[in-house]
Amino acid sequence: MNSLYYQKRLSRNIGDKFFTSLSVICALIAILPLIFLVTYILYKGGSQITPELFSLEPNPPGDDLDAGGINPALIGTLIITSIASIIAIPVGVGGGIYLAEYSKGGAFSRFIRFGVNVLAGVPSIIAGVFIYALIVSTKILFGSMYSGLAGGMALSILMLPTVIKTTDEGLKLVPNELRYASLGVGASMYTTILKVTLPSAFRSIATGVVLGIARAAGETAPLIFTALFSYYYITGFGDLFYEMGSLAVLIYNFALEPYDAQNKLAWAASFILVLSILSVNIFSRILAAFTEKTKRV
Amino acid sequence: MEEKLTLFKNRKRFGIEKNIDIIFKNTSLVLSSFVAIILLGIILVVFFQSFESFSRYGLKFLVTSEWNPVKDEYGAFTAIYGTLVTSFLSLLITIPLGVGTAIFITEDFVPKVVREIIGSFVELLAAIPSVVLGLWAIFVMEPFFRAFFVFLHNFFDWIPLFSTEPTGRNSLLAILILVVMLLPIVTAIARDSLNQVPKKLRNAAYGIGASRWKTIFSVILPAALSGIMAGVLLALGRAMGETMAVTMIIGNSNAFSWSLLSPGYTISSMLANQFGEADGSQVSSLFYAAFVLMILSLVVNIFAQWLVKKFSLKY
Numbered sequence: 001m002n003s004l005y006y007q008k009r010l011s012r013n014i015g016d017k018f019f020t021s022l023s024v025i026c027a028l029i030a031i032l033p034l035i036f037l038v039t040y041i042l043y044k045g046g047s048q049i050t051p052e053l054f055s056l057e058p059n060p061p062g063d064d065l066d067a068g069g070i071n072p073a074l075i076g077t078l079i080i081t082s083i084a085s086i087i088a089i090p091v092g093v094g095g096g097i098y099l100a101e102y103s104k105g106g107a108f109s110r111f112i113r114f115g116v117n118v119l120a121g122v123p124s125i126i127a128g129v130f131i132y133a134l135i136v137s138t139k140i141l142f143g144s145m146y147s148g149l150a151g152g153m154a155l156s157i158l159m160l161p162t163v164i165k166t167t168d169e170g171l172k173l174v175p176n177e178l179r180y181a182s183l184g185v186g187a188s189m190y191t192t193i194l195k196v197t198l199p200s201a202f203r204s205i206a207t208g209v210v211l212g213i214a215r216a217a218g219e220t221a222p223l224i225f226t227a228l229f230s231y232y233y234i235t236g237f238g239d240l241f242y243e244m245g246s247l248a249v250l251i252y253n254f255a256l257e258p259y260d261a262q263n264k265l266a267w268a269a270s271f272i273l274v275l276s277i278l279s280v281n282i283f284s285r286i287l288a289a290f291t292e293k294t295k296r297v
Numbered sequence: 298m299e300e301k302l303t304l305f306k307n308r309k310r311f312g313i314e315k316n317i318d319i320i321f322k323n324t325s326l327v328l329s330s331f332v333a334i335i336l337l338g339i340i341l342v343v344f345f346q347s348f349e350s351f352s353r354y355g356l357k358f359l360v361t362s363e364w365n366p367v368k369d370e371y372g373a374f375t376a377i378y379g380t381l382v383t384s385f386l387s388l389l390i391t392i393p394l395g396v397g398t399a400i401f402i403t404e405d406f407v408p409k410v411v412r413e414i415i416g417s418f419v420e421l422l423a424a425i426p427s428v429v430l431g432l433w434a435i436f437v438m439e440p441f442f443r444a445f446f447v448f449l450h451n452f453f454d455w456i457p458l459f460s461t462e463p464t465g466r467n468s469l470l471a472i473l474i475l476v477v478m479l480l481p482i483v484t485a486i487a488r489d490s491l492n493q494v495p496k497k498l499r500n501a502a503y504g505i506g507a508s509r510w511k512t513i514f515s516v517i518l519p520a521a522l523s524g525i526m527a528g529v530l531l532a533l534g535r536a537m538g539e540t541m542a543v544t545m546i547i548g549n550s551n552a553f554s555w556s557l558l559s560p561g562y563t564i565s566s567m568l569a570n571q572f573g574e575a576d577g578s579q580v581s582s583l584f585y586a587a588f589v590l591m592i593l594s595l596v597v598n599i600f601a602q603w604l605v606k607k608f609s610l611k612y
Binding site: 012013016019020022023024025026029030031033035037038040041092096097098102103109111112114115117118121122123127130132157161183188189190193215218219220221224225228251252255256263266274277278281282285 | 301314315317318322324325326328331332333335336339342346393394395398401402406415417418419422424425427428429431432436437481508510511513531534537541545565568569573583584587590591594595598602
């Protein structure tokens, strides 16, 4: 009689209700701690921010009440990430150009694409171990052992797969008609790539690269025995060849100190690191969504 | 591609332009082969550095847990066991939570805007550096769970996993912080693979009278399974290699214990802790441990890629 109406007591409807609430519970368990985590980091770190933080050196841990600032670590993170970008972006974009524009899907390009995925999965600490064996322990860089330069190289290994992948995928999205048109009016292959395909894929490549840089800025494991840490201001070019501090290593070192002042400094550094990484991420997401809407090609 | 190249070859050009073109192509070829060179370089360097320890201890290194720089005796069983236990147990918690959340995001329980906000929020969390999570774990998670651990020990101490008195940092905390790290990865990948299941499959299932969850369990999840599995394997690789958050919270002790409530070790936390001040044969033994870690994560990653290729959706 009533079989066309929704029946609450039917076992399938009860089962559906049960699983629906189960998935809602899963989502709540997953999301609530994450929200709590972010607000806690922003609140606890944000309350430690003072102007001196950006201008002072950190004081070595001790019974001093004043921990100083994080200036060398902040500058160090900028320098080390820049070194990594200077190495990884040209190599990655060049490699991506080969994969997307020149390769014909043969064994070599399949092997390289496979290698990119494998390299992306190599644990970050292994990159540190590798650079330690190759550069730090051999003192190959003008006799210097731990240095900002070595740290940058370790980070570049982690950035490289991201850059190649985004370049490859960004270039593949460029319609072939553009290439035909350019080649048809007599442009050579490199002019086509440099003047037509790369510029039209620029935004998607740039987004991916910026996200890769943001990720590298927070990496700690490759730096703890390549760049090590330093308490002192970075004064000149020569400091590249010596131990260099970074925000990530500062957080690691100072979180494990028993002194409250150092712990607070770690929270402040976390605030700056998380805030900059999150804002880069949000900004590039908005940019990507915007590009999607206004796509002309 | 083919016709483009034949067009290109039959064209007359100035010598310089031709040369630039060839140089450009070959430069990009060399740059792309850097990936392979670095990958092989990593494997070879780590292998040869570990050679001394490998020839001395052989496979015994993997099953003994003595780590004594004074006596020059090394075995990495505690660290290998810790790596495997923390990564597998954290995945065991993460998979149902992550897949459940992904289903919640892809079904229409709440308006689309809300779901999209939740989805992008979860993705943003994957960007938080692990060292910051470690800091949070030390100062927030450890005090929060202390009473719970005491409860676990008091009532379940007949289970070997909870048999020791909880004292501060321990393996269980490392597992929990790994769950926080892996959740965004598993959720994002599971959501993407669920979204890729064609809508007509769902409509067909509804059409023959399946309820919502019957459809999810018998149609949608099986169709998305390969993608979800690959995501889970990627997360497993990440969990094995994860260093900072685990190092900061696991307690770093080489004494072997079955209990999750006692301090433990993983390969990566051992590397992070000892590499800076090691010398002599300890360095070689650490490289040996690094080699084991690398092989583990390579196997997991390659298997994940194979899975994607083999079972990717064909509709």
